[in-house]
Amino acid sequence: MPTDWFDEDVAASYDDGLAPMSEAGIDVLAGLAGPDGRALEFAIGTGRVALPLVARGVSVAGIELSTAMVSRLRAKPGGDEARIPVVVGDMATEHMPGTFDLVYLIFNTIMNLTTQDAQVACFANAARHLRPGGAFVVETGVPALRLLPPGQRYVTFELTAGHVGVDEYDVLTQSLVSHHVTTGPDGSTRRRAIPFRYVWPAELDLMARLAGLRLRERWTGWDQTPFSGVSQSHVSTWIKE
Ligand SMILES: C[S@@+](CC[C@H](N)C(=O)[O-])C[C@H]1O[C@@H](n2cnc3c(N)ncnc32)[C@H](O)[C@@H]1O
Numbered sequence: 001m002p003t004d005w006f007d008e009d010v011a012a013s014y015d016d017g018l019a020p021m022s023e024a025g026i027d028v029l030a031g032l033a034g035p036d037g038r039a040l041e042f043a044i045g046t047g048r049v050a051l052p053l054v055a056r057g058v059s060v061a062g063i064e065l066s067t068a069m070v071s072r073l074r075a076k077p078g079g080d081e082a083r084i085p086v087v088v089g090d091m092a093t094e095h096m097p098g099t100f101d102l103v104y105l106i107f108n109t110i111m112n113l114t115t116q117d118a119q120v121a122c123f124a125n126a127a128r129h130l131r132p133g134g135a136f137v138v139e140t141g142v143p144a145l146r147l148l149p150p151g152q153r154y155v156t157f158e159l160t161a162g163h164v165g166v167d168e169y170d171v172l173t174q175s176l177v178s179h180h181v182t183t184g185p186d187g188s189t190r191r192r193a194i195p196f197r198y199v200w201p202a203e204l205d206l207m208a209r210l211a212g213l214r215l216r217e218r219w220t221g222w223d224q225t226p227f228s229g230v231s232q233s234h235v236s237t238w239i240k241e
Pocket of ligand 1: 002005006042043044045046047048049063064065066069089090091092106107109112113
């Protein structure tokens, strides 16, 4: 089982200050699920996306590694097991009974799978849960390697009084470690380093093809802006053949 980086400590403050999922994003997911659709969220977390999607009439289930994150979902109105069933386990291998119109994995979470094998397995697992014609949606960042001159490996993504965030890239292993130093109101500091595997859109397309999925759309974001050479993120939809 992969390491659970979203323990009680992280889960307790996960929703603090986090923007809700955009209406445009919920529109896209609800449209792909279709009327009376069934959706499966890989890494459902605290229900930031699942709850508004359920409010649109989509039936949503989840697979999630962290019991602490699931507890936060369960504590929210409408987040009970009867309405949003969740299997605790690894989204690369875990099974949720049923067949789905839509599987989605957003907020950069494909990168939480830190090996190529695990990411390939995740695509296969998505395909296994989909009906033919069903959609797998991934939202994630485009690796920021173009910001790195040769020999450099660090990209600062936030520098405020309360938070210093630095991504450390290893171009040899395609690994990425996000370093966070947070300073509390009392001046105490805390350091965390979380491992990821960064991945290009083209490599994801190949994983999709291995799983019997074909690319249908790629946008920069949920507002459906076309993907371009300067896009820093993408929302990609593959269809099960
Ligand atoms: C950034 S949060 C995203 C949560 C939710 N999808 C959202 O958009 O708010 C990442 C989530 O992925 C979960 N996660 C990480 N690796 C996982 C894995 N291998 N299988 C299932 N869940 C995983 C974490 O526990 C955490 O809840």
